[in-house]
Amino acid sequence: MGWLDYVWLGILAVFQGPEMFSLFGIGISVTLVMILMGFLLGIAVGSTPGLAGPMAMAIALPILISIFGFTPDALLPVMGFLLGIMKGATIGGAVPAILFNTPGTPDAYMTTLDGYPMTRRGEAKKALRVAHFSSASGDTFSDIVLILCAPFLAVVVERYLDLPEKAALLILSLAFIAAVISNSVGKGLISLGLGLLAAYVGTGEDFYPRLSLDTQVLAQGFPVAAVVLGVLIVGEVFCRLEDIRRDRRLKSSSGDIVQAKATRLSGAELRGLMPYIGRSAIIGTAIGALPGIGSTLAATLGYASAQRRYRRSGKTPKMGDGAPEGIAATEAANSSVSGANLIPVLSLGIPGNAAAVFLILAAETIGGFNPGPSVFRQMGDAVNPEMVIAFGLFTCMMIANLLNWTIGGVFMRSMGFMSRIPKHVLLPVVLLLTLTSIYVQETRMAAIWFTVAFGILGYAMRRLGISPLPFVIAFILGGNLEQTARQAFAATGCDPLFLVSSAVSILFMALTASIIVLSLKRPKEAPE
C-alpha cells in the first residue's frame, strides 16, 4: 500500500461511508452531512459573543456519540462534525467584531480596529467579505501545510525516535506549552503539575488505585469530560458571569447597521489584499504548528507586520481607522492557526489548543484511532485503518474549506443577529447544557459535582492569572507520559538516566531546560 492508495481510501471513506439519504440517485454519506451541519453551527456559534468553537465541540460530543455509538464507523462523522464547528467558528468570530465592535474571542480584537470603523462608514458587508476571503484563504493554506507536513513529521518521529526519546519529547512539549502559553513560566508549571496530578488520581499499575483516599468515588479516577469541560468551559462561564455581574454590562449589542456604500470587492481590491493575507497566513501557520501558542499572538503579529507594510505604502485611511488590509491581516493570521494546530496532534499526539483537545477526546472516546506518530505507520500489504481515517480527516477539512469558499460567506453575513443574544442569558444555559451533557455520558451525579469542582478550579486559575490550557493538556497526556516512561525505563535495562541516554534525548532535555530558563528572562507582556 502506497501513500496515494491511502489518500484515495481516505477520500472513499468520506464519500462512500454510511449513506444518510439519496439525492438524484446518488447516495449522500452521513459524513458529508455532518461536516455541513458542523460548519453552519460553527459559524453561528462563532458569531455569538460568549460562545466559542471549543464550547460547541464539548457540548456536541456526547450527543454525537449517542447518535453514532462507539464503532469505527462513527469516527469520520463525529470528527467531521467537530472539524466543521472548528472551521465555522473561525470565520464566525469576525461577525460581532465587525458589526458591533465586540470581539467574541481575544483573537478577534484586532479585527475590531478596522472592522468597526468600516461598519460606521456604511461598509459593513464589504468588511465582512474581506474577513471571509482572508479567513478562508488563511485556513486553506494552513490545511495544505498540515496535510503535507503531518505525515512527514510522523514518519520521522516513528523512524528515528525510540521510547526514551519519545518520553523526552513529551516532556519538552509540556514544558514548551507551560512556558509559552502564559505570561509566567512558573504559573505554567503550576498548571501543568495540577493537570498531571489530576490524571494520576485513581490510576496506576498496583491493585490499589493510587491517590484515591480509599474511597470508591476517587478509585475510578476523574471522568475525562468532567475535568476538561469543568476547567475549560465551566470555569470560563463562572468568570464571565462574575465580570458581567460586576460591570452590569447587561445590555445586548444594539444599533442598526447602516449599509450605505458598495458591498462588492473588486478584483483589484482583492489583489491588493493578497500580500497581507499571504504574509499573515505564513505567520499564523508557523505559530499554529507549535503547540500551545494561540491564535491571539498570530493575530497580533500578523497585524503588526501588516501595519509596517501599510505605513510604507502611504495609503489611506490609516490602519486602525477602517483599512480593509487590517482586517485581512488579522483574519488570515488567526484562521491559519487552526489547521496548523493539528500538526502536533496528528504527528505527535500532542494537542496544541482547546479544539485539538476535543478532537483527541472524541478519538479516545470512540476508539480505533489514536492520534500520534503510529497513525502514519506503513504496514506492508496490510491496510493501516488509522491512516485511512487520518486521510479521511484531511478530506473532511478540504470539504469544509470548499463549503467555506462557497456558502460560508453568505451564511456568515446573515448571522449578525446572533450578536444580540445577551451573554448573561446565554451563559447559564451553556452551563446547564454542559452539566447535562456530562451526566448523559457518565450517568452519575458525582460527575456533575466533579465538573463543578473543576469549574471552580478553572475559575480560580483564571483569577490568579494561571492559564488552564497546560492543565488540560497535561491531564490528557499524563497517562501516556507515564506509560512511555515506564516502557523506556524497562527498555533501557532499568537505566535511571534513560532520559539522557542518547544524543537526541539529551538534546530534547537540554531544550526543555533552555525554554524554561529563557522564559524566565523574557520581558513580561501586559496580561490580556
Place this chain on the structure above:
Amino acid sequence: MGRFNRANLALGLGVAILGLMIATIWVSMDTASGLIEKVRRQVTIGDALAPTAAAMFLVVGGLLVAAFDRDDTAYRVSVGNLAFVTSLLILLFVSLALMRWAGPLAAVFAEGGYRPLRDTAPWKYIGFSLGGTALVAGLICFVERRLSWRAIWVALVATLALILVYDLPFDDLLLPPNGDV
C-alpha cells in the same frame, strides 16, 4: 521590570508548600508502591513516581513564581471573588439538590417509590425540570441583581429544549438524576 509582589510571593510559596505536602504526605501514604520497586530482581517504576514528579512541578513552579514573577504578572483573589464563588456554590448546591431529590420526593407516596418510575413521563422530568430551571433562572437573576419573569421563561424554555434534545430522540440516555436513583 516591575517590583516583587506580595501576591506572587504568597501564591508561589503557598503552591510550593502544597506541592511538598502532596509529595511527602498524600502520595507517600496513598500509593501501594514507592518511587522504584524491585519485584523478583526486576526493577520497575512504582506508582508513586509519576504523582511525585507532578508535585515537584508544583514546587518548582511555585518557587519560580515567588522568585521571578513581578508586579505585572500579579493577580489577586479579592473578597468580592470569594463572595461571588460562595453565592454561586450555594445557588448550584440548591439547584442540583432540587434536581437530585425532587423526583424521589414527589414519588414518596407512589408504590415502590421513584425507582420503578424513573423512566416514565412525567416522573423522569420532575427533577431535571425543577433543578434546571432553578439553576438557569437563579443565575440570570443573580447576575441581573433582580428577580424577573423573563429569567424564569428563558430557564423553562432551555430546560424543555434540553429534554427535547437528549431524552426524546434517545431511549438509552438518562437525564439527571435518573441514573443514580
